[in-house]
Amino acid sequence: MRALQIIVCGISLAAASYSATAFDYFQPLPRQVPVPADNLITKAKIELGKQLFFDPRLSRDGTHSCNTCHNVLAGGEDGRSASLGANGQTTRRNAPTLWNIGFQTVLFWDGRSKSLEEQFTQHVLDAHITGYTNEAALLTRLRAIPGYVGAFRRVFKEEITLAGLAKAVAAFERTLVTPNSRFDRYMRGEKNALNAQELRGKEEFRTVECLACHFGVNFAGPAPGPALGMGDGFYELFPNHPGSEYDASHHLTDDLGVYEYDRDPAHKRLWRVPPLRNIALSAPYFHNGSAATLEEAVRIMAKVQLRKDLSEQQVADIVAFLKTLTGELPVITLPRLPVTEGFGVYE
Ligand code: HEC
């Protein structure tokens, strides 16, 4: 088990440092997604990754592609509190959006995965997600599709491997960027891009101290760079102040986050601070999808993270601000998938 690097921002620290530091907690989306040196992006690799992303043969019974639960032809997820997996059971957690996922330093709600490549290899062999439980079955399936065999030879100069699949899909995922939100346009100097209520909401996001945890390019803590390397996570407790009525009504302490996989009692209720870009498009909210609307999520966040009761006006203002984080969704055309005569998914 890898050592968990935990950076806890600390509310008081953040409150003290807003005015004085050079670090700007509000940051526009960078134009470039960080790309690891061992998985450089090429057009052919992205195309192959895109085919795989949309191919339901990546699930054992042929019912699910990645896009089923992370619908990048729409808002980037499936709109459900939990997804229906390829094994017919609902997943334990909510499917996160994949927009701007390339800016995340760790993956999954509990940050248990260090890179998009690693995330893929865990996810595609998760029985609750794809129905596959072993690598050999997946590889045998895909190696029977000549179109993929040829594409792998062209892109990776080798036969189909799990590592190659992960690299191709990760390369495609790094293209899922939504630039030019109104917030970004404001940050780049267009002072009229936000109206009075949105600006008020932005200020409240700071003064209420949401910004103590949700800052940086994805509003998910330090961006990849000097402060936080790829593979290092930014975690916080949720609920930070247990004991409110929401623990029971929204089942906030049923799933204990990081503790669930590393069993370290110190990590109970620890979660990755999640990104907030395009948040208006990814209802319902929280790891268990228990908050139906953004208003509800904001009110609960203030209460359980900061022990604050927001007025209706504050909630409306902060929600208005959060809606300015919706970027331009890229046009994505469906790829043609390689076909095979006589191929059936049923064994
Ligand atoms: C059955 C629905 C389902 C399918 C199919 C599915 N996913 Fe997911 N995905 C989820 C859920 C649920 C999570 C969150 C699980 C968790 O955090 O424990 C998730 C998490 C992720 C994450 C991490 C997101 C983040 O914010 O850290 C990525 C990346 C991802 N999936 C990519 C993929 C790819 C690529 C495929 C295709 C191989 C795929 N998913 C197929 C449901 C699905």
Ligand code: HEC
């Ligand atoms: C102490 C750190 C902290 C503070 C302060 C905080 N958050 Fe969060 N926020 C988190 C964590 C951790 C989660 C993930 C919760 C989970 O696992 O379901 C989260 C989740 C969210 C979500 C749901 C994300 C999703 O994809 O479903 C929203 C919306 C949100 N926060 C907004 C806010 C707002 C608005 C404020 C200020 C009122 C705020 N947060 C204050 C840490 C914090």
